[in-house]
Amino acid sequence: TDASSTLDPNHSVGPVQRRLFGGFVEHLGRHIYDGIFEPTHPEADEDGFRRDVIALVRELGVSTIRYPGGNFVSGFQWEDSVGPREDRPRRLDLAWHSTETNEVGLHEFADWLEKVGSELMLAVNLGTRGTREALELLEYANIPGGTALAERRIGNGRREPFGVKMWCLGNEMDGPWQVGHRSAEDYGKIAAQTAKAMRMVDADLELVVCGSSSAHMPTFGEWERTVLTHTYDDVDYISCHAYYEEKGGDLGSFLASAVDMDRFIESVVATADHVGAVRGSQKRIDIAFDEWNVWYQSRFENVDKIAGLDNWPVAPRLLEDVYSVADAVVFGSLMISLLNHADRVTSASLAQLVNVIGPIMTEPGGPAWRQTTFFPFSITSRLARGRALRLPVQAGTYPTERYGEVPLVDAAATHDDETGRAAVFLVNRSTTEELTVTVDVTRLGDLSVEESHLMADEDHYAKNTLEDPERVTTRRNESARVVDGRLTVALPPVSWTAVGLA
């Protein structure tokens, strides 16, 4: 054994909220059109949605889905997307230099969410628009009837309100690429005004204010402090966004991405708590990690950007990253980071879902398949129930270029007090050594291994593609067993393991 640890039901991190397993759907590339919506596809249902995609999204186990952007939302006029389809305008989407046909809008997306069994989380446009339009969308979506916009919704075929609880106050407003990018001061003011007004409609809304687009933005930290100084009393969450990729063949640093995510979360918590302390406030701001994933942004930057006054394609192929085993291992460790901060990260959204940096890929007229990242998400979402428990595993460290000395093994655990079930999630970051971990589980009761899953491959860069869509899946981790109340599990190099105990 290279490391041993103990699980204690009293060493609780916090309850694991279902919203931790949220997703994100943006009008971007082939996400909506030729992704979830393809009326001419043989698998299309009566509304034009692909049944095969719906089945995969259900299997993935996504709780809440953030919509409709992303950078897209900062130029979006929600009114364009409702009412008779034939009257909906085609618009320029400045964020992705595309044409938005508005064939799928609020109503259709909400219908699709009912089919996949997920909750709607909406972002309002604080880029080209402001408080008034946010209020109008809220009225349209959530007021039962008797006002102009509520009646318009009913006229458009939806009697019951959409009942959207969670709202993002804009998107990445700290980013110079954002249409309507603002300073922290300016954004803090408009976010506070908008939040106050929205709460005058419904005091129970859950509001997310924009934090930084990444922990590596020049304004990181100061942005959070300033924005929260303006909005502390009016919002519930501040957002975090993070994307990771392997750069320059440095697999060791890439595998340690969750170390960066851990520090990011802890810095934002510290900053939020500082603002609370200065204000003498009892209130606590939580984190909505509403964009996270592996994303090869450097490759994206090298792609010829769509440009030209006469060139605004519909649903171009954009951000269609194809994920490897190593990507899925890192992805699994990012989920471990979320679980280990379940006390403060109470909502998160995998960015994104289909075709666009997605765990699910589709081919127009052709199949839909699971990327490598599909597996750690679906398995973690299904097994991580109840409360997150501390699981310190000291299996040694290794040096990395980007993050210094980091732990070889990353681990998280959950325990469901109601069912008595537990789950353990482990990542081995070593590129050469197998490591064995032993966890004393006696304090959780008489448990044995009910299921185990291993993501590992001789070829760390194996991928699922249209030609070979099932090249990578998880298999059982045959080594996992409980003997005398001790779980022992062997972790191959560059691997992710989940063990369900019952």
Ligand code: AHR
């Ligand atoms: O998820 C892709 C893009 O990444 C989103 O539109 C934006 O919010 C972020 O920069």
